[in-house]
Amino acid sequence: MPSATTAPSAATTPRAAAPRGRALYATAAACGVVAAIAAWAVAEVLAVFVGAASSPLFAVGSWVIDLTPGWFKDLVVGLFGTGDKVFLFVCLGVLVVALACAAGILELVRRPFGALLLGLVGLVALIAVMTRADATYWWLLPTVAGTLVGVYVLVRAIDRLREWTTASQHSRVPTSSPERTRRSFLAFGIGVGAVALIAGVVARTINAGSLAIASARALVHLPRPVMPAPPVPAGADLHLNGLTPYVTPNTDFYRIDTALQIPAIDPDTWKLTIDGMIGNPVTLSFAQLLSLPLEEHAITLACVSNDVGGDLVGNAVWLGYPVRKLLAQAKPRASADMVLSQSVDGFTAGTPLGVLTDTGTDALIAVGMNGSPLPLEHGFPVRMVVPGLYGYVSATKWLSKLTVTRFDQAQGYWTDKGWSAKGPIKTASRIDRPRQGGTIAPGRYAVAGVAWDQRTGIHSVEVRVDNEPWQQARLAETVSADTWRQWVWEWDATSGRHQLQVRATNADGYTQTSTVAPPAPNGATGWHTVSVTVR
Numbered sequence: 001m002p003s004a005t006t007a008p009s010a011a012t013t014p015r016a017a018a019p020r021g022r023a024l025y026a027t028a029a030a031c032g033v034v035a036a037i038a039a040w041a042v043a044e045v046l047a048v049f050v051g052a053a054s055s056p057l058f059a060v061g062s063w064v065i066d067l068t069p070g071w072f073k074d075l076v077v078g079l080f081g082t083g084d085k086v087f088l089f090v091c092l093g094v095l096v097v098a099l100a101c102a103a104g105i106l107e108l109v110r111r112p113f114g115a116l117l118l119g120l121v122g123l124v125a126l127i128a129v130m131t132r133a134d135a136t137y138w139w140l141l142p143t144v145a146g147t148l149v150g151v152y153v154l155v156r157a158i159d160r161l162r163e164w165t166t167a168s169q170h171s172r173v174p175t176s177s178p179e180r181t182r183r184s185f186l187a188f189g190i191g192v193g194a195v196a197l198i199a200g201v202v203a204r205t206i207n208a209g210s211l212a213i214a215s216a217r218a219l220v221h222l223p224r225p226v227m228p229a230p231p232v233p234a235g236a237d238l239h240l241n242g243l244t245p246y247v248t249p250n251t252d253f254y255r256i257d258t259a260l261q262i263p264a265i266d267p268d269t270w271k272l273t274i275d276g277m278i279g280n281p282v283t284l285s286f287a288q289l290l291s292l293p294l295e296e297h298a299i300t301l302a303c304v305s306n307d308v309g310g311d312l313v314g315n316a317v318w319l320g321y322p323v324r325k326l327l328a329q330a331k332p333r334a335s336a337d338m339v340l341s342q343s344v345d346g347f348t349a350g351t352p353l354g355v356l357t358d359t360g361t362d363a364l365i366a367v368g369m370n371g372s373p374l375p376l377e378h379g380f381p382v383r384m385v386v387p388g389l390y391g392y393v394s395a396t397k398w399l400s401k402l403t404v405t406r407f408d409q410a411q412g413y414w415t416d417k418g419w420s421a422k423g424p425i426k427t428a429s430r431i432d433r434p435r436q437g438g439t440i441a442p443g444r445y446a447v448a449g450v451a452w453d454q455r456t457g458i459h460s461v462e463v464r465v466d467n468e469p470w471q472q473a474r475l476a477e478t479v480s481a482d483t484w485r486q487w488v489w490e491w492d493a494t495s496g497r498h499q500l501q502v503r504a505t506n507a508d509g510y511t512q513t514s515t516v517a518p519p520a521p522n523g524a525t526g527w528h529t530v531s532v533t534v535r
Contacts, residue, residue, distance in 0.1 A: 017178060018161075018168035025105050031157035032104025034193040035118060036096060039150025041200030044207060046142035052207040052264060053132060053345070054139035056125035056146065061088055061260040062345070063128035070417045070520055077305045081312070082255050089260075096121075107158045114158070115151045122147025132346060153192055160185040209264025216267055217380055220373040222290070222319060229296040229317050233477035238486050242433035243448045246476070246486060247298070248314035250375050256303045256312055256391070258413065263344045263398045267381040272365070276340075276404035279331035286381055289367060292321045297362040297387075298479040300452050302425060304390035304414075305519045309430050309528035313452065315483050318385045319368030323356045323402075326365060332357075332404045340403040340410050341384055341396040349396045350412035351386060352422055353404065361455065362387060362482065365399065387482040388455035390523060393423035420522035427453040427512050429461055429487075429504035429528060436530040442495050447473075448488040449528075451504035457481030460505045463489040465498050473502075481507065493534045501527045 019027045040057065047055040065073070065088070073084075080087045099121055107114025126143045129135060164181040237246040267286040274282040296319045303312035327339070332353060339356055342348050356363050363386040367374060374380040379397030386394035392414040403410070407421055415421050429451035434440055451458045457480075462470040473489035491500075505511040516526035 018165040018182070024161075024165070025108070027161060028104040028108035028158060029101035030104065031161060031189060032100040032102065032107070032114065032118075032154060033097060034157060034189050034196070035103065035150045035154035036100035037200065038153040038192055038196040039118070039122065039146040041146075041196035041203065042149045043142040043146030044200050044203035046145055048203050048206050050138050050141055052209060052261070054129060054135075054142050055204075055207055055261075056122075056129050056143045057204070058261040059129040059132050060125050061085075061092060062132065062258065064088065064092070065258050065260070070414075070419065074305055074519055077256065077312075078307060084256075085260055103154060104158065107154055108161065111158075112155075115155055118151050118154055119147060122150070157185070157189055157192075160188055207264075208261060213264045213266070213376060213380070217373050217376065220267060220381070222368045222371075222373060223294060225296040225319055226293040227295040229298050230479050232298070232479060235477035236479065236486070238448060238476050238488055240433060240446055240448050240488065242435065243486060243488075244311075244432050244450055246315060246483075247370065248316055250316070250370055250372070250378070253314040253316060253369075253378065254303065254312045255377050256305060257397055258347050259343070259345050259398070262376050265344060265381055265398060270381050270400075272382065272399060272401065274326060274330045274402045274404070276402075277333040277336040277406070278404050279333065280329060282326060282330045284326070286367075289321060289365065289382065294319055294321055294367070295362070295364070296368075297364065297385075297482065299362065299364075299385055299387045299482045300454055300484045301385065301391055301395055302428070302452065302454075304392050304419065304423060304523050306428075306524065307519060308428070308516070308524050308526045309436075309530075310524075313428075313450075313484070316370050318364055318366045319371075320364030320366035320385065323363040323365055323384070323386075324359065324361075326402075327353075327357055327404070330402075330404065336404045336406060338405050338407045338410065340405055340412065341394075341399060342401040342403070343396050343398045344400045345398060347396065348412045349384075349391075349393050350407065350410060350415055350421060351384075351389065351394045355386065355389065355394075363394075388425050390423040390425060392419060393421070418521055423522060425452070425454050426523045426525060427451075427456075427458075427504055427506045427510060429458075429502045429512065431463075431500060431502050431528050431530050434500070434530065434532045437532070438530075439533045439535060440493060442493055442534050445491050445493045446488050447491050447500060448486065449502060450484045450486055451502075452484035453504070453506040454482045456510075457507040458485045458504050459507045459509070461485075461487040461489075461502060462505075463491075463500060463502050465491065465500055467499075467501075470503070495534050497531065497533050499529060499531050501529045503527050 076084045103114040103117040164185045167181040168178045270286045272284045298317045300315040306312035339351050366385045382399045383397040430449045432449040451461050461473040464470045473487040476486035478485045503512040
């Protein structure tokens with residue numbers, strides 16, 4: 001029978017043994033991740049009280065967008081389209097996890113460099129927060145407190161890991177058994193991680209404000225327009241499979257903006273101010289805006305980042321108040337030539353004053369889209385809609401301010417990054433069916449798509465196959481020159497691989513150029529081309 005001195009004890013059982021080698025470094029890295037989660041959670045919880053915009057998570061993301069070169073932004077949009085923000089979050093998440101793991105390992109092998117690294121990350125986040133629009137000194141609190149808590153959690157977790165490791169190496173020390181130190185380490189790490197994760201998720205949900213603002217939006221009752229939009233003609237939508245509908249549903253309308261977090265704006269507290277080079281400052285509440293004689297107009301919007309044949313364009317029926325009437329109340333000075341519109345998240349767009357005051361341009365301070373209040377992601381409660389200009393110089397969402405100024409005194413967000421200042425829409429056309437690389441059966445096939453040139457209108461569309469002579473397509477009806485037009489051309493498709501091209505001519509007689517140009521700095525050009533196999 002074995003003696004008592006050789007019997008295994010709880011202190012030397014395998015489950016109490018501390019990790020060694022790579023496992024030890026992996027455990028230290030996990031401590032770094034727990035510390036990062038704790039830092040994030042504390043910041044999010046405090047942001048609930050200080051203000052959602054003070055959250056470092058989206059401040060850092062927005063800061064990255066601000067610093068990103070235009071060419072790289074275009075590349076990401078081209079690769080991921082409206083999923084560009086998901087891509088950004090994934091990249092930021094991977095970077096944060098990597099830094100957190102590095103901090104944990106550094107704190108284990110060379111104290112206090114892990115804590116210093118975590119503090120440096122917090123400092124970067126603090127700079128991002130404090131450089132956001134409308135930042136106040138109170139915005140310091142979430143990031144500073146979160147960073148301090150994260151550093152504390154990291155130091156304490158690594159201390160417990162060291163105690164466990166030391167106890168495993170000296171298991172005969174009765175006051176420092178491997179089992180006791182193991183339990184202390186796991187209780188601290190798992191406990192802090194679980195509580196922080198739950199608190200952070202709850203706080204992030206509150207900060208997003210989606211539920212509260214969605215409820216507020218549901219209570220908004222839009223008034224009937226004093227000037228309804230003309231009814232969509234029966235022949236405006238060709239109802240072909242694969243062809244984009246004439247009126248784009250709200251859920252399908254493209255979204256390109258700089259907001260990582262959709263601003264949560266209470267319509268009861270929203271206000272629009274008009275200032276700058278004016279004779280009469282104007283302040284308007286949401287209720288006052290709804291009480292004005294609103295108008296309804298069908299208008300196609302397009303993003304300057306849209307590639308030839310791209311889908312960053314959509315047509316909707318907008319309800320709002322004419323911008324020119326508000327500006328008339330403000331009485332712009334004769335020397336002014338630009339209106340700088342600003343979003344609640346700090347985004348700005350510079351729009352030519354002459355466009356906004358033109359009696360023939362239906363530029364709107366919009367509150368409705370396709371018969372309902374603006375969707376949260378499309379600017380609720382108020383945005384700008386201006387026909388004939390790319391969105392980056394006109395279509396400000398979550399609108400909060402209009403500043404009358406001059407182009408030589410102020411710049412919009414994207415103009416400062418090298419894009420052209422005025423952004424007029426270019427004549428464009430697109431093939432929706434057949435799709436690039438598609439396969440169809442031989443015989444009669446309806447090639448169809450859309451074409452647009454807001455303010456001027458589309459006069460004709462031509463299609464050609466394999467560089468043969470151009471053929472006239474049939475244009476569908478339209479509400480006005482401010483919307484796109486569907487078109488269709490009947491093709492007697494023969495077996496083989498073919499190339500289809502389209503070009504449009506506007507009402508002034510200008511035909512799309514074949515010269516290929518990228519979106520920067522003032523919109524892409526070229527003929528949309530698709531290859532299709534007939535068999």
